[in-house]
Amino acid sequence: MSQEARVEDEVDAMSNGGQHGNRSIMYHLYTHRWGQILLISFICFCCPGMYNALTGLGGAGQVDQTVAANAAVAMLAATAATALFVVGPIFDRVGPRACLLLGGWTYPLYSGSLLCFNFTSNGTFVIVSGAILGVGTSFIWVAQGAIMTTYVSESQKGRAIAIFWIIFNLGGGVGSLASFGFNFHSKSGTVSNGTYIALLILMAIGWLLGLLICSPSAVRAPQLLTTPESEKNWRQTMRLSLRTISDWRVLCLLPLFFSANVFYSYQQNVVNGLTFDIRTRSLNGALYWIAQMFGGLLIGLILDMPGLDRRIRARIAWLFLFVTGMAIWGGGYAFQKWSSHRLAQGIKQNVDYSDGHTSVGPMFLYIFYGAYDAFWQSFCYWLVGARSNTPAVTAILVGAYKTFQSAGGAMAWRINALEKPAMTQFTMDWALCMGSLVIAIPTVLAVTLTSDPDPSEGKDPEDSEEKPRSEVTKA
Numbered sequence: 001m002s003q004e005a006r007v008e009d010e011v012d013a014m015s016n017g018g019q020h021g022n023r024s025i026m027y028h029l030y031t032h033r034w035g036q037i038l039l040i041s042f043i044c045f046c047c048p049g050m051y052n053a054l055t056g057l058g059g060a061g062q063v064d065q066t067v068a069a070n071a072a073v074a075m076l077a078a079t080a081a082t083a084l085f086v087v088g089p090i091f092d093r094v095g096p097r098a099c100l101l102l103g104g105w106t107y108p109l110y111s112g113s114l115l116c117f118n119f120t121s122n123g124t125f126v127i128v129s130g131a132i133l134g135v136g137t138s139f140i141w142v143a144q145g146a147i148m149t150t151y152v153s154e155s156q157k158g159r160a161i162a163i164f165w166i167i168f169n170l171g172g173g174v175g176s177l178a179s180f181g182f183n184f185h186s187k188s189g190t191v192s193n194g195t196y197i198a199l200l201i202l203m204a205i206g207w208l209l210g211l212l213i214c215s216p217s218a219v220r221a222p223q224l225l226t227t228p229e230s231e232k233n234w235r236q237t238m239r240l241s242l243r244t245i246s247d248w249r250v251l252c253l254l255p256l257f258f259s260a261n262v263f264y265s266y267q268q269n270v271v272n273g274l275t276f277d278i279r280t281r282s283l284n285g286a287l288y289w290i291a292q293m294f295g296g297l298l299i300g301l302i303l304d305m306p307g308l309d310r311r312i313r314a315r316i317a318w319l320f321l322f323v324t325g326m327a328i329w330g331g332g333y334a335f336q337k338w339s340s341h342r343l344a345q346g347i348k349q350n351v352d353y354s355d356g357h358t359s360v361g362p363m364f365l366y367i368f369y370g371a372y373d374a375f376w377q378s379f380c381y382w383l384v385g386a387r388s389n390t391p392a393v394t395a396i397l398v399g400a401y402k403t404f405q406s407a408g409g410a411m412a413w414r415i416n417a418l419e420k421p422a423m424t425q426f427t428m429d430w431a432l433c434m435g436s437l438v439i440a441i442p443t444v445l446a447v448t449l450t451s452d453p454d455p456s457e458g459k460d461p462e463d464s465e466e467k468p469r470s471e472v473t474k475a
Contacts, residue, residue, distance in 0.1 A: 031218050033151040037160055039212055040147045041167035043100060046206025047107040047140060049171015050199045051133075053178075053285060054111065055268055067123040069269065069417035071110075071130030076261070076410035078134025079141075080403050084245070087138040088399035089237040092392040096143040097213040103143075104207030106136025108200045115196035138402060143213075145398030149385030151219055155304065157385045158313075161378045162300025165292065169374070172289030175199055180282035216391050237392070244396045252443040253383060255436035257401045260377055261409030263429040265416035267369050270425060271332075273349075275339060275362055280353045284363060288370035295374030303382050310386065314447040317379055322437050324375060328368045329430040335365050336426045343422065376433075383440075386447050408432070 029035050055072070091099050106129075113129035116122055144164075152160045178198055244250065272284050302317050339362075342348065353359050384397045415425060 030212075031214055033219055036147055036214065036219055037151055037164060038167070039209065040096075040100075040144050041164045043104070043206045043209045043213075044140070044144055044164070044168040045171035046202045046209065047104055048137065049168050049289075050175045050202050050206075051107055051110065052169070052172035052289060053175025054114070054199060055264070066417055067117065067126050068114075069265065069413050070123075071113075071127045072265070072413040073410050073417060074127050074131035075110075075134035075137065076406040076413060078131045079138050079406035080134075080410060082135050083138040083142060083402035083406065084396070084399040085238075085241060087142045088241060088396045090139075091142050091146065091395040091399075092237050095215050096147060097210060097215070099139040099143040100210030100213055101207070103136035103139030104203075104210050106133040107203035107207065109133065111196050111200040111203055115193060115200065118193055118196070134406070138399070141402050142395050142398050145381065145384065145401070146216075146391040146395040147213075149381055149398070150216075150389050150391050150394050154310065154386075154389075157382060158300045158303030158378075161303070161381050161385075162296045165296025165300070165374055165378055169289040169292035169296065171202075173286045173293065175202070176282055176285030176287075176289060180279060180286060240392065241396045241399075244393055245400055247387075249387065249443045249446055250397065250400065252440055253380070254400070254404050255432075256380060256383075256440045257404035258408035259429075259432040259436040260380055260401070260405040262412040262432050263369070263373070264409060265413040266422070266425040266429050267366065269416050270339070270422045271335070271362065271366055271369070274343065274422075275348070276351045276353075276359070277349055280351065280359065280363075283353055284366050287363065287367050291367045291370035292374040295371035296378050298371075299375045299378040303378070309449055311447050311449065314383070314386070314444050317382070318437065318441070318444045321375055321379055322434070324372060325433055325437070328365075328372050329433070331365055331368070332426060332430070335362055336423055340421075340423055383443065383447070 055068070087099070110126075110129045110133045113122075113126045117126050148160055148164050149157060175198075178195065267288075272281050272288075276284060299317065299320070302320060303313055305313050305316070308316070351359050351362065353363065380401060381398075384394060384401060387397060388394050412425070412429070415428070
């Protein structure tokens with residue numbers, strides 16, 4: 001057992017015998033750092049996971065993809081406008097439970113708007129619901145990011161991200177498989193009403209699970225640095241936000257954040273939405289999110305690789321992203337040349353999984369696209385976690401991540417809604433991904449051995465020498 005793990009066990013033992021000693025075993029499990037990470041993972045399984053199942057169908061399961069694309073633009077624009085300077089400070093004041101309850105109900109609202117569209121063709125309601133969802137998703141992801149990246153020790157952040165990514169994307173996989181079953185015999189090109197109803201119910205369950213999230217001050221995590229109540233005021237929070245974002249290490253990450261969602265519109269609406277029939281699109285959606293589960297596990301193992309310090313792991317992970325990115329997008333270029341030729345002849349949405357000669361290559365490409373998304377976003381979260389162990393600071397960084405991620409996604413979805421050539425969308429996505437990785441190199445090289453003392457407190461971790469975990473905990 002590592003020294004860091006022994007210290008965490010000692011903290012747990014003191015907690016069990018101290019102020020929480022008269023509590024039940026269930027309470028200790030509930031307030032355990034891993035218990036809360038598993039809970040937030042299942043909340044995201046039900047809410048954004050089911051949303052991913054919808055968007056992965058291409059056009060949210062509709063024949064006309066324009067309404068869904070414009071709803072995505074509205075959602076991402078709202079997220080970009082609120083995640084950093086609105087939701088981040090609110091999180092520091094009210095905590096994760098309130099944020100999850102404020103944001104969770106917007107997911108079933110959006111699924112309900114698509115159900116309504118099947119009956120009324122009311123595209124305005126879908127777009128407005130998408131904008132409301134954008135605000136809700138800011139609350140969900142800021143709370144999730146703060147929990148996932150600060151509740152465990154620095155040597156375990158990679159596996160915390162991996163566990164979350166597996167459970168969360170299981171939601172997209174299960175939702176897509178359900179849609180595959182609902183639409184197995186469909187010839188209409190639009191998913192059934194039952195698909196939207198089933199996803200709506202699961203989203204509502206996820207929202208209610210937010211009631212079970214506890215305050216960070218109640219979580220038994222030795223490295224967790226919570227903000228004292230006396231320091232919680234809007235002025236201090238805004239100053240902390242500006243100081244955190246203006247750090248050069250964070251500025252180098254902003255293009256990486258911006259590129260984190262730019263490829264969704266192309267992959268979901270062009271690669272999946274314009275190539276395959278409705279049941280194969282549902283199957284592909286399941287395979288895409290399942291690939292994310294394995295991708296999250298793989299990158300998590302790399303980021304927590306034993307025997308290597310954190311600086312080396314950061315550089316290995318960057319190299320892994322660059323090499324796999326060039327290989328996967330290179331395969332995507334061959335696909336897009338083939339797809340552009342088909343679209344020029346008016347051939348679309350006709351490839352079925354049963355036609356192995358035609359479907360195998362594009363389906364495997366879509367699977368690799370899903371795995372690469374997990375590589376990318378897990379690495380972004382890990383870099384965020386490498387900057388601080390304070391939930392307030394991490395919430396700001398996650399807010400910045402979601403702001404720029406959503407801005408990039410909104411731009412890409414708008415380009416898709418304007419029906420720009422598929423090759424143009426592909427080229428833009430590939431260039432943004434590889435270019436932003438290069439810009440992030442200075443931050444990757446500046447990753448330190450430990451996040452303590454916290455950078456937000458005016459101390460630079462580069463000025464501190466590595467010390468045993470027990471000394472850091474006592475400091």
